[in-house]
Amino acid sequence: MSTTNLQTAPTALPVYAKKDFESGVDPRWCPGCGDYSIINQVQKTLPAVGVKRENIVFVSGIGCSSRFPYYMNNYGMHTLHGRAPAFASGLKVSRPELQVWVMTGDGDALAIGGNHFIHVMRRNLDVKLVMFNNRIYGLTKGQVSPTSELHKKTKSTPQGSPDYPFNPPLLALGAGATFVARTIDVEGAHMGAMLKAAAGHKGSAFIEVYQNCPVFNDGAYTSLTDKAVRADRIIRMEEGKPLVFGKDGKKGLRFDARTMDLEIVTIGENGVTEQDLLVHDSTREDPTISFMLAGMAARPGFPTPIGVFRNVRKPTCEEMTWEMIEDTKKKRGGDLQKLLSGGDSWTIK
Amino acid sequence: MSTTNLQTAPTALPVYAKKDFESGVDPRWCPGCGDYSIINQVQKTLPAVGVKRENIVFVSGIGCSSRFPYYMNNYGMHTLHGRAPAFASGLKVSRPELQVWVMTGDGDALAIGGNHFIHVMRRNLDVKLVMFNNRIYGLTKGQVSPTSELHKKTKSTPQGSPDYPFNPPLLALGAGATFVARTIDVEGAHMGAMLKAAAGHKGSAFIEVYQNCPVFNDGAYTSLTDKAVRADRIIRMEEGKPLVFGKDGKKGLRFDARTMDLEIVTIGENGVTEQDLLVHDSTREDPTISFMLAGMAARPGFPTPIGVFRNVRKPTCEEMTWEMIEDTKKKRGGDLQKLLSGGDSWTIK
Amino acid sequence: MSTQATARKTEVQQVDTVTIRFVGDSGDGMQLTGTEFTKASALAGNDLATFPDYPAEIRAPAGSLFGVSGYQLNFGSKKILTPGDAPDVLVAMNPAALKMNLPDLKAGGMLIVNSDAFTALNLEKAGYKSNPLEDPTVAENFRVHLVDMTKLTEAALEGSGLSSKEVGRCRNYFALGILYWMYSRPVEQQLQAIAKKFAKKPEFVEPNQKVFKAGYAYGETAEIFERYVVPPSKLRPGTYRNVTGNFATALGFATVARLTGRTVFLGSYPITPATEILHEMANMKEHGVVTYQAEDEIAGIGSAIGAAFGGALACTSTSGPGLALKTEMMGLAVITELPLVIVDVQRGGPSTGMPTKTEQADLLQAIFGRHGESPLPVLAAQSPADCFWSAMEAMRIAVKWMTPVILLTDGYLGNGSEPFRIPDVEELPKFEVKYQTGKNYANGTEFMPYLRDEKLVRPWAIPGTPGLEHRVGGLEKDSLTGMVSYDGLNHEKMVKTRAQKIRNVVEDVPDLEVFGASTGDLLLVSWGGTFGSVRAAAEVLQAQGKKVSHVHLRWINPLPKNLGAILKGFGKVLVPEVNDGQMAFYLRGKFPGVDPLQFNRINGKPIKIRDLVGKVLEVL
Amino acid sequence: MSTQATARKTEVQQVDTVTIRFVGDSGDGMQLTGTEFTKASALAGNDLATFPDYPAEIRAPAGSLFGVSGYQLNFGSKKILTPGDAPDVLVAMNPAALKMNLPDLKAGGMLIVNSDAFTALNLEKAGYKSNPLEDPTVAENFRVHLVDMTKLTEAALEGSGLSSKEVGRCRNYFALGILYWMYSRPVEQQLQAIAKKFAKKPEFVEPNQKVFKAGYAYGETAEIFERYVVPPSKLRPGTYRNVTGNFATALGFATVARLTGRTVFLGSYPITPATEILHEMANMKEHGVVTYQAEDEIAGIGSAIGAAFGGALACTSTSGPGLALKTEMMGLAVITELPLVIVDVQRGGPSTGMPTKTEQADLLQAIFGRHGESPLPVLAAQSPADCFWSAMEAMRIAVKWMTPVILLTDGYLGNGSEPFRIPDVEELPKFEVKYQTGKNYANGTEFMPYLRDEKLVRPWAIPGTPGLEHRVGGLEKDSLTGMVSYDGLNHEKMVKTRAQKIRNVVEDVPDLEVFGASTGDLLLVSWGGTFGSVRAAAEVLQAQGKKVSHVHLRWINPLPKNLGAILKGFGKVLVPEVNDGQMAFYLRGKFPGVDPLQFNRINGKPIKIRDLVGKVLEVL
Numbered sequence A, B: 001m002s003t004t005n006l007q008t009a010p011t012a013l014p015v016y017a018k019k020d021f022e023s024g025v026d027p028r029w030c031p032g033c034g035d036y037s038i039i040n041q042v043q044k045t046l047p048a049v050g051v052k053r054e055n056i057v058f059v060s061g062i063g064c065s066s067r068f069p070y071y072m073n074n075y076g077m078h079t080l081h082g083r084a085p086a087f088a089s090g091l092k093v094s095r096p097e098l099q100v101w102v103m104t105g106d107g108d109a110l111a112i113g114g115n116h117f118i119h120v121m122r123r124n125l126d127v128k129l130v131m132f133n134n135r136i137y138g139l140t141k142g143q144v145s146p147t148s149e150l151h152k153k154t155k156s157t158p159q160g161s162p163d164y165p166f167n168p169p170l171l172a173l174g175a176g177a178t179f180v181a182r183t184i185d186v187e188g189a190h191m192g193a194m195l196k197a198a199a200g201h202k203g204s205a206f207i208e209v210y211q212n213c214p215v216f217n218d219g220a221y222t223s224l225t226d227k228a229v230r231a232d233r234i235i236r237m238e239e240g241k242p243l244v245f246g247k248d249g250k251k252g253l254r255f256d257a258r259t260m261d262l263e264i265v266t267i268g269e270n271g272v273t274e275q276d277l278l279v280h281d282s283t284r285e286d287p288t289i290s291f292m293l294a295g296m297a298a299r300p301g302f303p304t305p306i307g308v309f310r311n312v313r314k315p316t317c318e319e320m321t322w323e324m325i326e327d328t329k330k331k332r333g334g335d336l337q338k339l340l341s342g343g344d345s346w347t348i349k
Numbered sequence C, D: 001m002s003t004q005a006t007a008r009k010t011e012v013q014q015v016d017t018v019t020i021r022f023v024g025d026s027g028d029g030m031q032l033t034g035t036e037f038t039k040a041s042a043l044a045g046n047d048l049a050t051f052p053d054y055p056a057e058i059r060a061p062a063g064s065l066f067g068v069s070g071y072q073l074n075f076g077s078k079k080i081l082t083p084g085d086a087p088d089v090l091v092a093m094n095p096a097a098l099k100m101n102l103p104d105l106k107a108g109g110m111l112i113v114n115s116d117a118f119t120a121l122n123l124e125k126a127g128y129k130s131n132p133l134e135d136p137t138v139a140e141n142f143r144v145h146l147v148d149m150t151k152l153t154e155a156a157l158e159g160s161g162l163s164s165k166e167v168g169r170c171r172n173y174f175a176l177g178i179l180y181w182m183y184s185r186p187v188e189q190q191l192q193a194i195a196k197k198f199a200k201k202p203e204f205v206e207p208n209q210k211v212f213k214a215g216y217a218y219g220e221t222a223e224i225f226e227r228y229v230v231p232p233s234k235l236r237p238g239t240y241r242n243v244t245g246n247f248a249t250a251l252g253f254a255t256v257a258r259l260t261g262r263t264v265f266l267g268s269y270p271i272t273p274a275t276e277i278l279h280e281m282a283n284m285k286e287h288g289v290v291t292y293q294a295e296d297e298i299a300g301i302g303s304a305i306g307a308a309f310g311g312a313l314a315c316t317s318t319s320g321p322g323l324a325l326k327t328e329m330m331g332l333a334v335i336t337e338l339p340l341v342i343v344d345v346q347r348g349g350p351s352t353g354m355p356t357k358t359e360q361a362d363l364l365q366a367i368f369g370r371h372g373e374s375p376l377p378v379l380a381a382q383s384p385a386d387c388f389w390s391a392m393e394a395m396r397i398a399v400k401w402m403t404p405v406i407l408l409t410d411g412y413l414g415n416g417s418e419p420f421r422i423p424d425v426e427e428l429p430k431f432e433v434k435y436q437t438g439k440n441y442a443n444g445t446e447f448m449p450y451l452r453d454e455k456l457v458r459p460w461a462i463p464g465t466p467g468l469e470h471r472v473g474g475l476e477k478d479s480l481t482g483m484v485s486y487d488g489l490n491h492e493k494m495v496k497t498r499a500q501k502i503r504n505v506v507e508d509v510p511d512l513e514v515f516g517a518s519t520g521d522l523l524l525v526s527w528g529g530t531f532g533s534v535r536a537a538a539e540v541l542q543a544q545g546k547k548v549s550h551v552h553l554r555w556i557n558p559l560p561k562n563l564g565a566i567l568k569g570f571g572k573v574l575v576p577e578v579n580d581g582q583m584a585f586y587l588r589g590k591f592p593g594v595d596p597l598q599f600n601r602i603n604g605k606p607i608k609i610r611d612l613v614g615k616v617l618e619v620l
């Protein structure tokens, strides 16, 4: 069964520029909002992913971040709070040839939408989910979100929040995600690389973007992104390379098999050499090391990792679905009259 | 504010017997259902947990497993499909002195109820959640569940399921759970120990029980529980002990720091001694090793662990909530007339 | 055949309809017995209707009252409208089954009992203080046949090598054999059916055949049973099969896929009694059906809306609690104006209620249960086979008018069955689906997703179509460009336009045909699954010379154009419903001045013809 | 004070009501200006009502049409019922604000404009082709005052050391100063208010005071403004404060905690325009309020039901989309018969709709939007201050009748404000909550959770009570023991009993008082937030000698006992609503024969008095 009545003779991919992905509607985020930098990178990256504009769909829920599709010149659905992955899943399963992105916020994806989030990760549906994590509900003007810090004071928690936050990559990995990455709004180039990697991944892809909300949660990430500390507080995971950080790149991560724990070491001190360091490999089938790195952001004294935690190729839900459909068609043919008639019919003259 | 009008003079804890926890309604599960063994262990364990019968509440959703509260002689709520943790959370936050159990199925907890599940784990609310995992929807007569195996044929997936299953302890750990354990319906004593440990844990506790549904998914666990293979297919995690398994207890788990991976070794072979083995410690603050062990069930060739994956004490959501309430009362006093009057009033004579 | 060789001369009485109920323990195979006898009746050319009555969802202890499973069949030589009120024949396999069902048996009806099952233990499990078979009033009120089915089955299978458990499983064929004899059904046919059924377990073919023949022989030789013949009915010529409403619904959607050449997408989550629609459609992959078992009902409808945006013919199936969960999503489908069919197989409520029992109490929720002004068409199937046509019709309306449509069925229709005249695929009405392919504004230079045609329908432009990229969403949209608009007057216009569009659907709602005179003393107005009972009651009343007519509402929103005029033609209007009066309220609100009388039963069962007839006679 | 020293003699006109609207960019501080002037009017003894009009949720670019923020205040010496239809005075801080609001200004009204903001860039952002201030029709239709507020503010702050951005933030006090002078408000009071407001940033106290005084002086010296006095109104003696509906709702619940001595539990999820209830209650911990921000709306109500089972006085707050999500849970609350209040602050729908605009379109969902037969009481607050009383009343009914109750308010009530006469806690009616403590059956040897009292209410037995252990749940329950029951007759009985219990609530629903004669030509029937507009329209019409009366429905289910009789007394009934006619439909269904006329606006705004008056005159 075909879903379209269009002549889908394969035409060559146009050469796109960034502006081909701008809808012409001016984004209405607050001045200085990190969302601007995200849309900028998305629009910059899309020309290079090799998919026709009309075959790309942006699906979002509700939130500041979820206004995203209106500003893109693709097909788009601005849906209901938390539910974007549900729409995206139906769309992708029924039209596997489309490239489907979910643009979502921390509340949208992880509060009301937590279930759809973990299920889209579990299913390994080829949907790219970009979560703008400002650790606050922006659109509703400043309540605690599931990524807000414990004891955080917000409008809905005037004496502080009694809730522990999720570590989103950890949750995604726990749900079985095959691609998990983290980046930061102020790191344009890094974000671009993550978006490209996600676009290239076949299967569910999750990118957490640390995003500043200057109005309701200003400076949520300055303790990481401040020029003065950035090198010490952020560690960049690069494929095949040892995990090093620090101004001079001399600090590194080593796994101590005796304590079964991670430790921070300094190259050149106590006989530590680069060979002792953990080498980043996001393609390990077993996610344990990805878990360990993802969990690190919450560990006192450890740097926050950005980059790709995990990137493993497995058959996707929609691939397997359509394989079964094709198989069944081959086996059974699909004669509707036979289906209507069934096995036990009788005739009245 | 007090919630009760009862004289709550502390009375001594009665000496309970198993039958004190039986409601007198005969369970209506199918003959041979694993649920019988679970209720049996719960009723056996409760007399020893030191909580008065009237202070224990069982909350459930919908499913075969969720009929549980009707058969217990405690307060009970049989609620809506997937939502038990939501009710339990409100009950526990408002009445922290109660012991609250959630009894749930794999579909109830992880399909429709996935969001409430991860949030109760995240919050570290002191709720004990026991999930009867029969890898099938029992009550609705046999559809694929989020823990059913990939390619599983069920009534709703006659050509096989295109969905990967959750690994429930992994998901719970990813959500931040402080207590995670696994046990099996046919291992009564082990289950009793897990229930007791969960009852003793202050904070959210998750127990996955592998449960056989003889009617719709018979033998889901026989490849583990068959007498012939049990010793080789199951590894028992015991606190402070090396992780060994196998008929003669000679197989063990070793972590290879070079490959950063787990391997199965045999004590006495290739110079392996017990000292080389991983020693089980569920109280590690960092959950990496718990993740690794939880993930093992899905790794070909590795045994399936049962026991406590993680057991870490942290302040609970309801503790912190009531601390804030008491603090605020102390600071502000709570004169309602003042609240009503506010700062900017005027008087008309 | 030996059974024929020993045939005795029995007087064969001709009857025109018979209602039989088979009841026993869940493990007694009553659903199978019922289905097999149904097939035989169908093949004999009878019209028929069936209704299974499953026990509550979890299997109960053997012999308990909760574990009783029943199957009722009404067949005859005239048009059969319902599975029958009270059975003429009750076949009861154990005391619990007898206890739950005897009160329903017609006075003077026939009771066939497996007397072996009336052990002290079973009597106790059923809560009987003494053996009801020894109760003289039973024998007075009914024609009782005590048959030692267990022993007779065992005798038939002596030496077969089957275990006693396996032997027990054959017992139902003994009962079936008796009934075959009683209703003059051809034995050979059932023997073949048994061979086919156990094709994969050939060791059971012969034993079951043996038991069946033994039952037949028993009927013949025991000289205690009457023998009947029910002549074939005059159904419209054609080829028929027996379908349940749920299966017919699935079939209707699959047919849509074929007629349109498009993908039909079902996003669903299992729930009693709607689950079979998912089961069946999942097994129709080769016909262009894609099913997706979502993580919950919200994702079920969400995935369907996503698929609809992608151009699929999307639907979702559920029952009351699931419909409740889909409420917010339906609002989104209304405002985005995407085609979608929501099937609600109603069950007893509120809340989890009585999941295995039928009810019609989701009506007002279907019509009004969304926040904001969010009207949508509501259609209700009237019989199991009509579910086929209703599913197609609902999808047609959804696509033609770019709107979500609710299709109401219920547990009674979904699980009940009746003969379905198999349509010829090639003769089915065309169903073309066209997507927008070009720009539609300013001489083809722009695309306006909310530019409506004269019927107020907006275009369906789907991803993959170059140049028509646009965004849909739940915020109010500008009435032309589809951009987000907070303009109050635009909102008012959009609210009114959406409402008018749904009112316009009336052009596709056929006028009602009045069954009976177009004026009279009383008009029965029914909707949904009560069609059969109410029509049958009307027939009874008309036969008694009462000035009673009947109209049945398949379309609930919009209501048929001529309903208002019809209502005026009657002194009284009576609305029978399996709820507390929801349609009656709706009609009052819709037709000021009309104040229907109500007849409401809310006991989990379809309305009984005789109860309704009684009510009408009372109020006439 | 110098401003007084230079006082010139101005004729002061006395007026009895004035409507002022302050409009500007989101960053212009209009909400503050409005609130400050409101306080001054309240302290002057005027009755008043206010309504803010926020821009759509996300902050828009400065100077854009989307970024306009407004605050309207109606104050006077007589009873003030609404924030006013059309403003008498419009204070506009930039071109975009002017563009969005000028159409509303009364003909001949006063327009005060910050002319400095009318730069080419700002005009372009507002979409003006030419400067409207130069448009002669503006000067003809309105009394225009162009004030160079930016420059005058800068001048006042020269040498203050503040940055130009900081100076800009003081500008709104200049406007406030002008209005203080115009309406003869005491300067000293505002100076103190400024000191208090900036207590934590003392460096801003003096500059803002300076600018305020400069504005006041400008009013006095510019000789262009008229000066007015609005005498105090004759409000009932007492101490008053200004409250928004959302704050009043929170206050009502907190008061319940105090009156009962029990925990009030709010389980909620943020959603515009209901979020403030959560914010406010979260800050009332010391009064016995526990708030829980759940992961979604379903968990919000779920946690509340869990808390209710535990004995808390539970509530949940939301708006349309959230109400939709709570649908299934409400059914559970109905069948378990646990007390619970669901507050729905209605907004524009369907779907996400217009989140910051008001509407009354959730009415039928509130009444009917659940599957199965699941009636519950529905109450609608009629004004911001009434939200306080309604919250208490809803909780009282919930507890007394063991039922969930829906309390409808709306964006207009929730964000709007009016004076609230502060009650004396000790004089509030008692509110006792009693839990079941002992066994209630068979001489106190058994506990039957569904044993009802004469009003059909079941007992509330909470965990911690020994001997009363029992199970509640969503499956139908035996009418006495509370055990699961699949018995059809028991179900029918329970459905009827639950319905009757809710009908019994009518004993707590006060009879309606007719405003005006009890018979006449036309009866206005309003409900919820339109009370003020409709009452005001009735006053206007009665003053014109029309035989028009008004009843207002706070109770929607059950309806007041005397409504039916009242409706009969009038030739015509007109129902004005901010929806497409939901109450009108409901009344038709409830009172066969009554066919109300409708007046519906669905433009996101409260109904205007003059529009309604016009409609009535048209149909009379």
Ligand SMILES: Cc1ncc(C[n+]2csc(CCOP(=O)(O)OP(=O)(O)O)c2C)c(N)n1
Pocket (backbone or CB within 6 Å): A062, A063, A064, A065, A066, A080, A081, A104, A105, A106, A107, A108, A109, A132, A134, A136, A137, A138, A139, A140, A145, D269, D270, D271, D272, D297, D321, D322, D325, D352
């Ligand atoms: C069903 C429903 N519940 C609640 C809301 C209100 N709401 C809109 S966005 C939002 C949270 C936004 O936070 P987040 O997802 O983090 O996005 P951000 O605005 O921070 O980008 C909420 C609670 C809604 N629109 N719908």
Ligand SMILES: Cc1ncc(C[n+]2csc(CCOP(=O)(O)OP(=O)(O)O)c2C)c(N)n1
Pocket (backbone or CB within 6 Å): B062, B063, B064, B065, B066, B080, B081, B104, B105, B106, B107, B108, B109, B132, B134, B136, B137, B138, B139, B140, B145, C269, C270, C271, C272, C297, C321, C322, C325, C352
């Ligand atoms: C809202 C809603 N959706 C669906 C159902 C139907 N339903 C009841 S139980 C169940 C799944 C049961 O599976 P599981 O949770 O694994 O429990 P089990 O029966 O296997 O113990 C479903 C789909 C329901 N009762 N309510």
Ligand code: SF4
Pocket (backbone or CB within 6 Å): A028, A029, A030, A032, A033, A034, A035, A064, A065, A134, A138, A139, A212, A213, A214, A215, A216, D058, D059
């Ligand atoms: S509120 Fe925060 S997240 Fe939302 S647009 Fe403004 S700055 Fe961005």
Ligand code: SF4
Pocket (backbone or CB within 6 Å): B028, B029, B030, B032, B033, B034, B035, B064, B065, B134, B138, B139, B212, B213, B214, B215, B216, C058, C059
């Ligand atoms: S269906 Fe399966 S899980 Fe349910 S009671 Fe029967 S055996 Fe147990």
Ligand SMILES: [Mg+2]
Pocket (backbone or CB within 6 Å): A063, A105, A106, A107, A132, A133, A134, A135, A136, A137, A138, A145
């Ligand atoms: Mg956010």
Ligand SMILES: [Mg+2]
Pocket (backbone or CB within 6 Å): B063, B105, B106, B107, B132, B133, B134, B135, B136, B137, B138, B145
């Ligand atoms: Mg299960």
